[in-house]
Amino acid sequence: MRFKHDEWRKLSEQALEYLRPKVDYADIRFVSRRGQRVSVKNGAVEGVTASSDTGFGVRVLRDGAWGFASSSTPGLEEVLAVADRALGIAKASATVKGERAVLAPVDPVEDAWSSPYKEDPLEVKLEEKLGLLLEAEKLVRKGGEGKVMVAQAGTGARREEKSFASTEGAYIEQEIVECGAGLSAYAVGPGELQRRTYPNADRELSGCYGWEAVKRLDLLGSAERVGREAGQLLEAKPCPSGEKDVILDSTQMVLQIHESCGHPTELDRVFGTEAGYAGTSFLTPEKLGKFRYGSENVTLVADATVPHGLGTFKYDDEGVRAQRTVLVDRGLFTNYMTSRETAQRLGQTSNGTMRADGWNRPPLIRMTNINLEPGDWTLEEMIRDTKDGLLMEINKSWSIDDRRLNFQFGCEVAWEIKDGALGEMIKNPNYTGITPEFWGGCDAVADRKHWKLWGTPNCGKGEPSQIAHVGHGAAPTRFRKVKVGVGR
Amino acid sequence: MMMRERVLEVLEKTLRFGAADQTEVVIIGGDTYLTRYATNYIHQNTAESNAEVFVRSVFGKKIGVATTNALDDGSLQGAVRASEDIARVQPDIPDFVSLPSPEDAGGPVGDLVFGRSTAEFSPEDRAAAVGRVTALAARHGFEAAGAFQTGVVRLAVGNSLGVRQYGETTRASLTAIVMGPSGSGYADGLSVEASTIDVDRVAETAVRKCRDAQDPVAVEPGDYEVVLEPAAVADLVGFLGYLGLGALALQEGRSFASGRLGQKVTGEDFTLWDDGSDPAGLPFPFDFEGVRRRKVVLIESGVVKNVVYDSFTAGREAGRKSTGHALPPMYHYGPLPLNMFVKTGDATLEEMVKGTRRGLLVTRFHYTNPLHPVLTTITGMTRDGTFLIEEGRVKGPVKNLRFTNSILDALSEIEAVSSEARLSEMFGLGAISAPAMKLRKFTFTGATQF
Incomplete structure (x- = not known):
């Protein structure tokens, strides 16, 4: 068990200490995501985007009614302001209240966990990703024999780090790494558009693992078939x-x-x-x-x-x-x-x-x-x-x-x-x-x-x-x- | 909350960090609030404050994009560096010409329509409005569900060629689904100004629809005359725009308009245009490249005339300029019309019903999705109030049906168009102003059990 986010933990504790006397229950989550999407199309790069996104959300249950507020601005002052905003919102919720919300019990835990992976997909060189995708995409077009109007290959990677802390005493950090890749071919004929994909239509993220999973996919081995079948579909029954x-x-x-x-x-x-x-x-x-x-x-x-x-x-x-x-x-x-x-x-x-x-x-x-x-x-x-x-x-x-x-x-x-x-x-x-x-x-x-x-x-x-x-x-x-x- | 001055400061600072041949910075920020209710109480109530910075760096014909929502100098510099690093290692994108110039962009748009009442709408205001809907539903023994959303949206775009745009506007929407034991009704309101949403009309319409929708009977699927209320028409038109009225789909042969520009594709009673400046819609007069949105006539009296362009797709055609319909830099879908208007007619809904021998009145559709993009064939369900019309009168509610129909075929069967139009959201990105329509034929292919 290894906690990485001391600042998140400290801010969480301060927010919860502030909220505890005012609420039935509260939790605060910090989430940071880093991602990369790489896609190529018809022999050129379609887009490469690196993304980074961090913030926190405070959820409060007060008088049996919920409020939630969130912000991307860091620091204790903002955390407490957002906590107040969540309280105010819960108060407004209580004016149109149904049955009082009650939570089933859970044992609060302190723990940290990471999803297992071998090769960090965000550290793999972009040149390697582009090289693989461009080669695979070229084979899609080759298989399409002129009938494939759009050939694409793409890969995605995301690392989510998050913390959860509650007024019940839980503090949990988790890191989840996801990765995936895929191919698609669009063949166009008179009044007809046909698509084939590999391994399926969701190209970019397919599971919690590292780049090793993309290597196992054998994009190159399936690419020509994807192009060929897209073309064949135009003439299919x-x-x-x-x-x-x-x-x-x-x-x-x-x-x-x-x-x-x-x-x-x-x-x-x-x-x-x-x-x-x-x-x-x-x-x-x-x-x-x-x-x-x-x-x-x-x-x-x-x-x-x-x-x-x-x-x-x-x-x-x-x-x-x-x-x-x-x-x-x-x-x-x-x-x-x-x-x-x-x-x-x-x-x-x-x-x-x-x-x-x-x-x-x-x-x-x-x-x-x-x-x-x-x-x-x-x-x-x-x-x-x-x-x-x-x-x-x-x-x-x-x-x-x-x-x-x-x-x-x-x-x-x-x-x-x-x-x-x-x-x-x-x-x-x-x-x-x-x-x-x-x-x-x-x-x-x-x-x-x-x-x-x-x-x-x-x-x-x-x-x-x-x-x-x-x-x-x-x-x-x-x-x-x-x-x-x-x-x- | 990040105000105009701070947004522009971040924009200029980030641009200054750029060392590429061309750099573009887009900041999408805002404060949004959403009060969600179901079974006559508020079960979720949220607030969000965020600003995302998108950096697009260009070296020759190589492009990289990076985003961040951390606004300290280190993070902004990091995003610029990441986008430049991405661009440097790429092969050329042959079709890329340039980011838009100030001339392409058409100059600053000035202040946008801003709903003061929306910006000042409090959680208590939203709860009070929701309370009026739930109270009316409860008085009739029904249960209401829906959401009241208010928010301020800020968009800043700048590039190293000199383009600068800043816009700040508001959005307010209320949806209400009122459910009884065996049927439901729907109504909504959408506006820049929250105070103009007629909460009581929304509540009364949804309750009335729900009351009328109780004890539905099953009817056989098949071809029917239909009277489609504006929300149902907007669904069809939204998919028409999404599937075929952007330049990328046209250029790649994926659009119904590919090879058919100038040809008749629907009945003559159908005219459709996009206008990001018209205050009757949800105006946002520049796109995510900072280019002024031009009014584009898409379909005129049944003839498909134009599609919309961003700078990339315009650069692929000689003499073509962007029409100001770019999406944010990380989307690869190509330009889209997000502010569509359908030409109104001269009929009323009542007249359409009166002119129907045997048909169905449809409040709205649910979970529509394309089956065949080029033929514009889509499928979906009816929802929240479907009624049988016989001999010019609404006879009673029917159980929901599945339709499978080409949108273009449907729009070739227009018999009447209403004089009034209503505004519906389009995929959460824009809005469509659509009237009600009477179609001579619409194909239902299945039925469900309620």
Whole structure:
């Protein structure tokens, strides 16, 4: 355990000492982020940006009502002024108060933690990054044989250092290092635009690790294929309309899990606090432990402890230890993702999913790594066992209703499956369904060898807007009788 | 809170630190407050004070960008050095010509519209307004959710060629979703001046919509006549701008307008322009390169006329100048129209309903996303008040439906346009002034359970 930020700790203690007699509860978080984004496009640099962002946020609970204020200006004077601002805001909140907010208990800890990595991605020379990306991007264009209008390669890196201190006595420092890279190709034909990406559409940050992960990606080995398939898609068959068995590759399972399981199991959303923006959830509390969410093949977990996930940490932004929670157990809806306030309303303790997007946002319940547990099929067996279906890869378009029931998702590419064998390439594949009916049709999940943990660095929620980095682990999964080819 | 003098001091100081052939400094700062409410109480209430400095350094045709929100000399120098280091090790960007000159920028814009009442709006003022919405909802046995946001936005842009722009403006918005046992209603207000937001109108409209939306019945998906309220029209138009009316998308063949400039793409009743100076919108008359935003007619009587440019995309076409639509330096998406206006017509919403034999009245859409950018095909759900119209009368609420439709096809089916327009936010970056519209045909491809 090694603390690095003496100044943050000192300011935190002074702020909390000032606030303690005035509040039910308060916490203060300092967050500093350093990042770099590098992208190349069509043989030239598209952009290289180095970013640095630091500040602090004070959250107070007073008379059962919340206030939050934040600032990027350093120093004790500003910290105390912001603490006062948060108090004033909490006082205003109390004029339109509901049930008094009460926090489920948590043992306050003092701890420091860093996510493991080998090669610091922010210290890798820019020349090395540009060299790799430009070479890979060139191969994308080569594979595209003149049909690829836009070829891109990109890499991102971020180091977040943060502290959390509460009036209950917690003090936690965490350092989280993230990295990733990817390729994309856009092919253009008459009235047609087709895209292929590698390893998926989220190019820049995919997990908590260092540059070693980018080396493992083998961008150069996949680049020509990405370009070639983008070009081939221009001439591919359109997606048929009707009912098919669908195998979703793990790249598309990411989105399927994210939208139809992740968001609806956020308990703040269930209690209505996102109703003014993104909506609520069909998984209302009376369904807990009783509702059949999917088939027996479906076990979904929220796991903030899995190594290297983009939703991995040791403590959430309320100082609650990271956990693994089974959300859906063999098809039965068993748990939510919770915070201290929402868990208390169900008579539970928090399972540690409160995270804030930086210093200037209050924490919300956010997905950690929401994973579908592997089954015992191989992909080959699954294909052999499918008479009339489609294998779909990598999300391209997503939309779901405000209770997370009716969804429609589009993918970059599909392949026909006829009588147990892969057939022709299909362009503009999409599918639609109602969440529990769709998961009820899940009859095969591929095994651990096919299982992969992906990063989603762009999960939007809340007002003011917050972007969370979350993870999703999955293997190829089959769903029976799915409506495909909508809107042709 | 960082005031004008301090912003300009930081701008000049950072520019002086620059040793590149060209240096640009952009400062985006402000103080924003957001009071969020749900189930008739305030559950989140926030304040933020921040200023971000973006440095763009240019050596010949090499460009680096660095950002910081620490304003001490060491941090500012560090950001300048980082952007210069990044630029130095790069290969040339062949299409880059230059940062804008003062002549390109068009001179300082002067003072912006500033809402004094917004700048002075207190947490108590926001809570009082929210309290009026929740009280009305509670009186009807409903629950309200939404947010009241107020803020001061400061933008300063300068470059070593002599461009200088400073603007300070305000934004205020109130949203209200009122929910009953089986249906919900929506209303909003958006303005530079918080005092002009009619809180009671927002509350009454959302409550009335909610009351009318109870006990919805299911209708089959399919082709319907539709009457789209302004928020729904703004959603379609926002995606049209995002997908196809920026120069980069056009140049890369990703736009519906690629190869079709001067051609008819919608019905003749549709005219769309962008004007960052019009006080009827949320004006911000210069872009993130300091260039004055020109009024650009995008689609005129159905014919796509122009797209918007920043200095980079303008530099790729001989004789072309930036139209003043650059995004901040770290975005690679290219220029976008952020202050769009749809031409109004002469109808009222009531007349549109009256002229509908069998159709749907849509309050707004939810979670729209593109399926096919070139064809402008998008999908999304209806939300917060969808009603069946039969024989010219609103018959009752229906359960929400999913649409999958080309925006251009939809705008080719305009039968009537309302004389009144309303302002809606565009992706949190700008605003769209849109009227209501009656379309002869709109395709719904699915239904949900509520």
